[in-house]
Amino acid sequence: MTVTAKLRAPSRVGLNCAGGHDQDSLRLQVISNKALEAVADGLLPRLRPILEEVGTASYQLSDADYACGGLEGGWVVRLAGCLQLQLVQPLLTPACWEGLTLLLLYKLLARLEVLLGRKVFSQLRGLQLDKDVRSLVAAARQLTSRPIRDKFARLTQMAIVLGYGHCAEPGAVEEFLEDWGDDTGHTTWRLTPSEVRAVLQQRPDFSRDTIAALPL
Template sequence: MPTIYCDNLGATFLSKNPVLHSKVKHAAVDIHFVRHHVNIKKVFPAPADRERVKSCLSELNEMNNGFKKALNIGLEQLVATVTPRIRPMLDTVATISYELSESEYADNEVNDPWVQRLLHAVETNVAWLQPLMTANNYDSLVHLIIDFVVKRLEVIMMQKRFSQLGGLQLDRDVRALVSYFSNMTQRTVRDKFARLTQMATILNLEKVSEILDFWGENSGPMTWRLTPAEVRRVLSLRVDFKSEAIAALKL
């Protein structure tokens, strides 16, 4: 099979072309159906014919994999083009304080410190692509953008210090992001933000030992995405939590 090369233009064409996308989407299903549900010996009694059919199926499978690879390369190139336009808004989050007083927290309710600016950057640089792409490909693009945003935010938040109200602010910020991105894609996004959500939960606690109400057998339906070491690290971000109490936790 010839090598498939996909530049930005070609990638965009492939991702938005419904005919090509249909071929990529259904080729694997059709091949699987023929292999597992069609009695090839009955339809093609001659051994030579069966071998030709198997050869054709193998070539179709290779072609299907080639289209998928080209599509993935195209999406990665689109993400690489979009994310540098979003990153400056993310980098400003590093300058935002989460050691909030009551008045500062109340002011943030009126004057959002960064979330709306980030979402505007996403809207400007991503949303316009939706009518140019198939629904599945656009969903994949959005989720790759979410991966980029979440990864950067996790790094930034792990370098901050928080008051309890700062933890509440982070919870509000993450909820706003989840709400926005949920409206951009047909697939769930909550799992993408699970670690940030759990960080906000920890930073909202009244005292260090309260984490035990959410950990282990007390976690209920929650699946922790943070390791015990990461939980301790997040607890240490609270300006009013003592390191001795954190170290004494049995997680």
């Protein structure tokens, strides 16, 4: 069954996702949520070619590449276009459309995090990734009125860590430690200390000894 057929078949998908307080409304809410989950899973194959592009891309970037825009655009632009889903939106109530959008973003970001976590980065590519994530956040904001910045928090923080200066540069480690921790007033970190160390290891210019010595 196609995604469109799934949407047309159970009219319950168009129910108000807010649900009610009685038992029948609760059951219908569960049915609606399961239907949206199935639709999101059906839409993910549309994104597979772009995710494969991310998986095979090089994340080393030279000064010249970065100066001329590097890899800016590319998969981010194509991914943002695929998230528009003009054929699906008219078939859903506004509440269900936003629920589907957030569900699809959740699944997509989980896959992106895994793919990007396997890459080797230069500092410049970390800075480029930060730009890419910001562009993706801006595109996602056009799809829903609900807050979505927190959905990108882990990916954003990966980009921040990957974009720190070379460990041999004066003050690079101190710069990182100034931003680290929940009591710094700058960032509420969604990455654990072990995850931060794993991300730093994606930068070959950071030695494992330096990473292990960080007081996280």
